[in-house]
Amino acid sequence: MSATAAPRSDRLVFAMLQGRVFGVAAFLVLLCLGFGTASRNFLTVSNANTIALNGAILVVVACAEAIVVITRNYDLSVGSVVALSSYVGLDVVRRYPEAGPILILAPVLIGTACGAFNGFLVAVCRLPSVIATLGTMSIFRGLAFLYAGGHQIDPKDLPPWVAATVGGHVLGLSALVLLGFAIAVLAALGLRYLSVGREIYAIGSNPDAAPFYGLRSERISFRAYLICGTLTGLAGFLFGGRVSYVVPYLAQGLELTALAAVVLGGISVLGGSGSVFGAALGALTIATIENGLILLGASEFVRQFIYGAIIVLAVITDAVVQQRVRVLLKARRQRVRAA
Amino acid sequence: MKRMFRGWTWEATLAVLILLCAAWATSLSPFYLDPDQILYSLQQALAVAGLLAGGLMMIVIAGEIDISLPATLAMGTIVFARMAEAGLPLWLALPTVILLGVCAGLVNGLLVVGFGLPSLAVTLGTMSAYRALALWFGGQEGHADFPASYIWLGSATLFGALPLSLLLLAAIFALLALVLHGTVFGRLLYMIGANPVAMRFSGIRVGAVKVAAFAAAGGITGLAALVYVGQFESARADNAGEILLFVVAAVTLGGIDVFGGRGHVAGVFLALLLLGTIKNGMGLANLPGPVQTLILGALLVGSVAIPQLARLRLRPRRGAANPDAAGVPRPAVPPHGAREEKT
Numbered sequence: 001m002s003a004t005a006a007p008r009s010d011r012l013v014f015a016m017l018q019g020r021v022f023g024v025a026a027f028l029v030l031l032c033l034g035f036g037t038a039s040r041n042f043l044t045v046s047n048a049n050t051i052a053l054n055g056a057i058l059v060v061v062a063c064a065e066a067i068v069v070i071t072r073n074y075d076l077s078v079g080s081v082v083a084l085s086s087y088v089g090l091d092v093v094r095r096y097p098e099a100g101p102i103l104i105l106a107p108v109l110i111g112t113a114c115g116a117f118n119g120f121l122v123a124v125c126r127l128p129s130v131i132a133t134l135g136t137m138s139i140f141r142g143l144a145f146l147y148a149g150g151h152q153i154d155p156k157d158l159p160p161w162v163a164a165t166v167g168g169h170v171l172g173l174s175a176l177v178l179l180g181f182a183i184a185v186l187a188a189l190g191l192r193y194l195s196v197g198r199e200i201y202a203i204g205s206n207p208d209a210a211p212f213y214g215l216r217s218e219r220i221s222f223r224a225y226l227i228c229g230t231l232t233g234l235a236g237f238l239f240g241g242r243v244s245y246v247v248p249y250l251a252q253g254l255e256l257t258a259l260a261a262v263v264l265g266g267i268s269v270l271g272g273s274g275s276v277f278g279a280a281l282g283a284l285t286i287a288t289i290e291n292g293l294i295l296l297g298a299s300e301f302v303r304q305f306i307y308g309a310i311i312v313l314a315v316i317t318d319a320v321v322q323q324r325v326r327v328l329l330k331a332r333r334q335r336v337r338a339a
Numbered sequence: 340m341k342r343m344f345r346g347w348t349w350e351a352t353l354a355v356l357i358l359l360c361a362a363w364a365t366s367l368s369p370f371y372l373d374p375d376q377i378l379y380s381l382q383q384a385l386a387v388a389g390l391l392a393g394g395l396m397m398i399v400i401a402g403e404i405d406i407s408l409p410a411t412l413a414m415g416t417i418v419f420a421r422m423a424e425a426g427l428p429l430w431l432a433l434p435t436v437i438l439l440g441v442c443a444g445l446v447n448g449l450l451v452v453g454f455g456l457p458s459l460a461v462t463l464g465t466m467s468a469y470r471a472l473a474l475w476f477g478g479q480e481g482h483a484d485f486p487a488s489y490i491w492l493g494s495a496t497l498f499g500a501l502p503l504s505l506l507l508l509a510a511i512f513a514l515l516a517l518v519l520h521g522t523v524f525g526r527l528l529y530m531i532g533a534n535p536v537a538m539r540f541s542g543i544r545v546g547a548v549k550v551a552a553f554a555a556a557g558g559i560t561g562l563a564a565l566v567y568v569g570q571f572e573s574a575r576a577d578n579a580g581e582i583l584l585f586v587v588a589a590v591t592l593g594g595i596d597v598f599g600g601r602g603h604v605a606g607v608f609l610a611l612l613l614l615g616t617i618k619n620g621m622g623l624a625n626l627p628g629p630v631q632t633l634i635l636g637a638l639l640v641g642s643v644a645i646p647q648l649a650r651l652r653l654r655p656r657r658g659a660a661n662p663d664a665a666g667v668p669r670p671a672v673p674p675h676g677a678r679e680e681k682t
Contacts, residue, residue: 074460141633308469
């Protein structure tokens with residue numbers, strides 16, 4: 001920090017940047033109060049449980065998407081990766097029931113492979129991430145359909161450990177919720193304290209400067225996609241374990257929900273800033289909105305409109321804040337130079 | 340002479356591929372080589388998607404992208420349905436919808452330019468916002484009552500076989516070729532896509548040109564909504580949800596550089612014909628829908644990844660004194676992740 005004290009507006013913007021997670025949390029509380037007064041069934045223990053269970057999977061997907069967004073890329077294929085990894089992965093689980101819970105690796109590895117393919121296209125071929133993942137979105141979904149060949153997986157055919165893992169309880173808390181929480185915490189800590197995480201932020205915040213620090217941008221974006229794919233594969237397993245039938249058209253439109261959660265949680269669409277914890281909170285907020293709107297009997301279009309509005313508003317906020325920060329940083333540099 | 344050929348190699352490749360695909364389709368079914376069949380299937384595949392591809396092409400050449408065009412299309416069809424219910428004549432409805440499309444494009448463009456935001460993030464948001472507006476205007480149910488004047492453009496045929504909508508598509512592409520390759524606006528689009536910073540330093544109002552491209556694409560989409568209404572005689576808020584992949588694939592397969600600044604209108608037109616022929620062939624081969632989508636996705640990824648890989652392999656041999664085929668010197672490899680230039 002420079003010796004000169006920053007003016008008040010300066011501090012305010014930095015506080016806003018750092019306090020975004022609290023902002024989302026405050027919004028979530030307000031939202032709960034609003035829905036609570038509007039619907040009598042909202043503020044109940046069982047409903048909170050429902051929100052947590054629905055939100056847990058979205059938290060995992062949002063964390064995955066967040067890591068990619070921080071590197072200034074996007075992943076539109078997460079919904080398809082969930083479908084592919086849950087169908088193919090659970091089919092492997094069904095065929096080898098004697099192998100036991102080690103087979104949870106099957107969906108996870110399928111997700112990793114999908115992430116590696118996305119990473120290859122974006123990091124190695126240097127394609128715009130939108131176009132690459134728009135293509136892989138249909139490729140992965142098509143592969144899931146091809147593999148399924150019109151069949152579906154009945155959860156009754158799956159070995160009991162699947163239901164025990166997804167629906168189980170540890171110390172009275174749902175394992176699914178604990179898992180979602182653990183992944184959010186681990187991802188947030190990893191991004192904050194591990195060198196991999198710091199590199200991911202560095203690439204996203206200034207891709208032009210990163211190579212001058214000896215960072216290899218291809219490798220780092222590739223890793224981000226790899227982590228994203230792995231987490232999405234895990235989410236695919238959880239998703240498949242919770243639905244009544246595993247079908248290849250699972251999780252359609254999940255990419256939009258995940259992106260809405262990510263930008264709502266304060267991850268900048270311009271890359272390089274925001275925390276995964278915020279994305280997790282954003283996912284919980286989205287799950288709350290969804291639940292509250294269903295309780296209020298709102299129609300599908302309200303929900304879609306809200307997602308769209310959230311994305312547009314969050315994106316504009318990002319732009320305004322970043323522009324302001326850029327101006328302030330410039331002013332600070334000049335003050336430091338003058339001092 | 341050699342120089343002239345070099346600029347057209349991709350288009351020539353596409354033409355050869357079209358012939359190969361037609362041959363493949365002929366081998367699948369003896370009914371393929373029927374002019375009625377070919378024209379009908381091309382109209383089904385291209386009449387609407389082709390117009391959207393024409394609009395998107397301008398935006399991609401300027402170095403941006405708009406994925407909200409299908410949502411704008413759905414909004415347009417709903418407004419046509421509502422206006423038909425209100426008994427408004429076509430000459431009033433068509434300008435309204437085109438204007439609506441222009442406004443949707445303006446919103447996208449102003450958000451992208453005004454705030455310096457990545458166009459994907461903006462149009463991803465407006466995509467769901469426009470769909471929601473369409474649902475709000477039209478409700479959950481579909482509309483199928485259209486007067487004859489509304490469906491004429493999308494369903495009429497000349498000489499018993501030639502669909503009017505395909506003629507419209509060809510006319511719009513001729514117009515686009517004229518605009519992109521023969522006017523100042525068109526050249527500006529290319530140059531902005533190739534190097535926006537240099538254009539800004541040259542005193543060009545980069546933002547205004549980009550907004551104009553978004554608005555023009557929106558207007559074309561409004562026209563496409565009328566073709567859609569005529570072709571399918573239906574309007575629902577979730578219409579044309581799957582069309583985006585086809586449209587983007589046509590643009591990239593047509594040789595438009597995904598980083599902007601390069602590509603010919605003729606290439607996109609040929610890519611449309613190629614995709615239409617492939618779709619026709621896949622239909623004759625009885626491939627299920629998801630597999631067709633898979634192939635489209637693979638074509639999209641391949642059409643962008645292969646040239647890019649080739650370009651990366653060539654990079655060490657490429658010197659500053661060796662400008663590329665388009666004649667515009669530019670870095671062989673755009674900086675990784677570069678989306679918005681830093682100011």
